[in-house]
Amino acid sequence: MGKFVVYNYDWISFPDAVKYRKLGASLAEQLGAIGALIRSVTPFSGDVPHTGCLSYDNNTNSLPKIPSASITVEDAELFGRLAARGVNITVSLSMEARIDGSDGMSRNTVSEITGSTKPDEIVLVTGQLDSWDVGQGAMDNGGAAFIAWRALSVIKKLGLRPKRTVRSVLWTGEEMGYYGVKQYSQKHINELNKISVAMESVSGTFKPTGLTYRGQNTTAKCILNEILQSMKPINATQLLIDDNIDGALDIRYLMEKDIPGLSLDTPNDQYYRYHHSIGDTMQVLNTRELDLCTAVWTAIVYVLATIDDQLPR
Template identity: 30%
Template sequence: MKKLLILLLLTSFHSYAQNDDEKQLKKIYDAALTEGKAYDWLNYLSNQIGGRLSGSLEAQRAVEYTKTQLDSLGLDKVWLQPVMVPKWVRGTPEFAYLETSPGMTTTVPICALGGSVATPVGGLKAKLIEVKGIEELKALGRSKIEGKIVFYNRPMDPTLISTFDAYSGAVDQRFSGAEEAAKFGAVGVIVRSMNLRLDDFPHTGSMSYGETAVADRIPAAAISTNAAEMLATTLKLNPETKFYFKQNSKQFDDVESFNVIGEITGSTHPDEIIVVGGHLDSWDLGDGSHDDGAGCVQSMEVLRLLKISGYKPKRTIRAVLFMNEENGLRGGTEYAAKAEMSNENHVFALESDSGGFTPRGFSFDGSDADLKKVQAWVPLFEPYMVHSFQKGYSGADIAPLKKEGMVLAGLLPDSQRYFAHHHAANDTFEYVNKRELELGAASMASLIYLFDKYGDDFGTLKP
């Protein structure tokens, strides 16, 4: 009889707690969908400031704007954390054409890859060698590559439902293609854009020269997917086709910038810190609405939603808008280094850096035991159709915070349209849906609420 009574009491308590959580999540979602601020903040970031390339005036304006907005929320603390960041400038617009015979040319859309050196002042023209990847490049050897422009033309795999897996399977040619091609005497590199659809937008992105001496570095550019298809067909018909491109990009010395940070101090465990964030910098071709203005305004909105819903966090909830994720990860690295130096105890971190599309769930980097506990919350998110809770990658900026027993998470929006805009001139505000953005912010605030309330059950907080 006594055991039955205890069981009934526990069941009653669990039902009460679940009902309480359902009510809190509804408050959060209702507030986001009826009086949300994220869309207005993003409108200003995108349309009044624009692309926020690391080290640029626009990046500094974004720092000032987001700090002002965080100040207006009545948080317990808002501050700027200095960080030295790279300053790369694209210069005047790039120009390119393919030449099938003297005087017979067709212009094609290209853009310099982030960090690339410039072409010679008059541009660069040479024959092409098409490869599907770095391994094929190595197999061809110097005799077939020297003096030519290497054309990397491996598409993202369309059969992979996870578009981020497709991106991971193709992006090495963009990041390391110039470094590897230079070893075989190539004079330049053209890379098929990381894009699943066929269109005329070239997509930029970070690249590295590794240990290549400055004098031996070769210019690298991305070509649109339509142009890549045309170029591949042209080369089959006429292997003597030449390619010309001109770009004026330049790398300057590092400059000072800032991570923007705001927090609500915990009521009972102020030394235990939960982070939610996105990266404030973007590439310069569009206005960075999806990558990652969306993640920044959603993270700011998390703090606002918790406040207006009447929830008093037990732990310190901190929003961090990281600087320089795109071409250096300096913001995330510096934040983690400062946290370690100050002996800060970070217990959970959530990042939004997959666009502002409809949220589908979360990806968790943690132990199987902790993931099982998290999955018990799925029924709370099912009414909002945000119930894909899976083990996986969290985010680049929060990754340096990882320690044994800690859980990291990433928001998982629907990714099927993301790479049509990623790093391209069409990553603009008009392609962000207000309701989808608000649902993402509400989902993030709900997960933060649950981790704060039940954080004692997870690895980093066990005695």
């Protein structure tokens, strides 16, 4: 017997809400709770829980690591109403999730087209191959994995040969802690200065609007703006600039090594409806939008791998 802490909050944004999931267990621990129940991190609920990772605070190492579970928005609000009425709520929690300390072997999935005249220079196009177990992971991050692989396959089908090597890397172990990209940035440390640019898609493969450039170089901005002009027929010409390294997810570990980063932009206001839930299925994806994302990725990969100079840093 003991007490649970239930986190019920108003949705403002993902970054605001996700802090309850990530930090809620450790904060509840400090209050002497035996478990934490977290309102699912979503602006919309179909009465399904949304899962995700959490981290335990190292400063509370002396305290037992208590379990933390997602509950639906509906249940969080029910708890809120009952508590406001002074009702004594009884909960029994049964969970099987655990980290048993024996990491298994997993690998990134890599494919590439070797460059014709500058084979040692590389344009990296990436997505994550793993997903949470509750849904199919079609949106997070199957769509991104698909377009990162498909970009190379379209270049090949068109009989094009870029000057630089184009390499598609589908990261493993992203959801559990970016294992694949962290390993990659260490194991490929000797070629990091030859990676021209690292591209990622992490917020959905809906109808593309353009790119976010994660850097500060003025010439690079001009080059990217010029490349995006070719996306006029599909209205995907927008170039956003965000030089805050934390804005990137997977490629952040490459950007720390001074590699310029690019993210695909799509209107993702629907993203967190499905994120990390049983609702993340193939039905969320739209074949036409996926084709448009593939087209944008293919064109950008090809041009960046074929222009005379590497994208300036």
